[in-house]
Amino acid sequence: MKLLPQSFGAKLLALFMSAVGLTQFATWAFIREFNDTQARELINDELDRTTRNFARVTADRNSLLAAAAATAARDYAVKSLFAGEDDATLATALKSIRISSTAGLVTALSLEGKVRASTLAAAMSDAAYADLVRRAQASPEASARGYGLFGGELYSLVLAPVHAPDIIAWIAVGFRIDDAFARRLKEQTGIDLTFFDPAGRPVATTLAPAVVRDLAAMLPALHEEASSEEAGLAGTTALVRIRRLAAGGDRGGTLALQYSLEEKLAPAAIAQSRQLLVAVGGMIAAILLSLAFARGVTQPIVELVGHTRRITRGDYSIRNRSYRTDELGRLSEAFDQMSLGLSERDRVRDLLDKNVSPEVAAQLLRDGATLGGEEREVTILFADLRGFTTLSEHLPPRELLTLLNRYLDRMSAEIEHHGGVIDKFIGDAIMALFGAPVPQGDAARRAVSAALAMERALVGLNAELAAEGRPPLAIGVGVNTARVVAGNIGSQRRLNYSVIGDGVNVASRLQSLTRTPEYRTNVIVSAATLRAAQTPFPARPLGTVAVKGRAEPVEIFAIGS
């Protein structure tokens, strides 16, 4: 029972928690998902921008170099060297061009694509330019862009024609794609980038060596067509985009752009952690609120339970005194009314007990008060205080009543002790029933025993009275057993359980016969009672007596002294 209010609180708590928790978690998850998607989109946008920027920067730089180279090559002396066969002098002219154009590399090629001279020894390879020459030959501008890998260094190249005024030769100029170039690109876009040669070796990067190592190891698994792929690099998650440096066939190598997802999500992560904090705060508030509410509900219930127990024990004094106006307040009110009703009923029951015998009261409460009755064998006992009229003349009424009650109380106690039921007090007389309303197999024996006990009890009472200086009392008892009608007798408004019939008159007559001096006895019973008692009481036959309204005489016996 004690678990109930606790479990109500727990239920309420669970309800609040799950409502608040679910809402918060759903919001959190939604925002997280949104942030993640947003971050990826933003990163992809930035990667797009960087890819375009790289192409733009490379193209611009190549154009400038090509223009510078073309300017240098339009010098008549240089043109003559391109037209002639003096490769050694041509090589020195290329050096001048490289310096004036700020190129990283200048190479002179014949119209057929044979390398004649270069500022870089490693760049003296016809094959390295074959694709560029072929594309330049085919293009209207007679130029082409591409990449070259020379001695482990990656160069962005542009092949330009040497006019005299027809194209008589080619000049290739390029700049090295190194860490410095990578850093320049990063300054413009803020995105880390790494260039790999066709063999997958990093040649230029803005990244720390450990990250580059991871990226290089991952490179073969990455897809060029993907807008970006997630990759774990040196303990952080990054989105990586791979682009083949296309112009240059398989010589171009690879450009890898990466953007740290954590970095992009960092502001979102702060917002998320704050939201989590708010969520936790909300949960705590929800807990406190639900606890307070549960307490508000369970406290009166606990009180009511306590009150119920006290009412069970018969204590109706408690009032809930609730000032609530809600359902609980109404419950308290109803409870108080019930408590009041119960106490009222109990008082009625108490009064009933005092007015009727407990057995009758019990039967009344059980079966209800109904008119009607039944015929059954009942033993009726009549007891009368002898000489009461004389006594009433000598005593003041108050003392008289006290004495009478004292006497009746002793006698009643003996009757009840022997299972008899006080039917009624008639002045100083007592009428008691044995075997009604509850049937008793040994009702007659009990009645006789009760009569003897009453006689003895009076001796005790007389001793007390003597000590008080009062005169002794005397009684006469008559007992008869007969079939009578038992039931509630009276009007609709007022009922008494009692018995009626000839047998009742006989018992009353036997009681009055005890006044007959010749009989010398206080207790007279009928033969019917003695028969029904089945117990050999010391009985002295007194003969037969006629009873008024009865044809047959009654055989009577004196019992006791």
Add this chain to the structure above:
Amino acid sequence: MNSKPFPAGLRRSFPSLLVLCLLGFVGGAPRLAGAILVEIKDGKGQPVADAVASLTPLDRTPVIKVPDEPAVIVQDNEEFSPVVTVVVVGGKVLIPNRDKVQHHVYSLSPAKRFDIPLYKGEMKEPVVFDRPGVVALGCNIHDWMAAYVVVLATPHFAKSAAAGNAQIGDLPPGRYRLEVWHQRITAPVVREVTVNSDPSTQVISVTLRELRQIRRAPETGGGAYR
């Protein structure tokens, strides 16, 4: 299309070739002269102007007579005119300057290397082209200026007109190597043809590339950003 008349002509040429040889041997120039009309078209069938068609005799050493008068390529309005000039080996060309500005004409072509430093007006001496080949002329000041002198070791040649036709006449019958050149040709067309007294027509289709010379910029202010 090109090859169809060729084997027929070849087959037909054997007896006449014999006659020609005999005639030649007997002494005396061939009285009958042939002519070839070369029609030059590009890949789309459009006529190609300023192409040079030449016929080099295969059976004899051509007799080359250098004209006394030099050819003239003028420089006018910062352009060469005409763009294509054909001369025989040993031919002379004058390149006068009709502009108010100076020009610096040069050639870095293997057939004839020369340069005439900045000058104005007439040239004192013509340039003599003594080796066969195509000589590209440029100006060191004006990059867009370009002209070609086609130096041939044969007197039989013609430059195609706007309609793409190049008429080569006064041809002694015999076998010839027909060559067609154009400044934008991807590869020179070479074909063997036989000439007899009947005029014949050769249709030549050439593949031209885009003009890859430096263009003359329009006369505006600064160059737009590219």
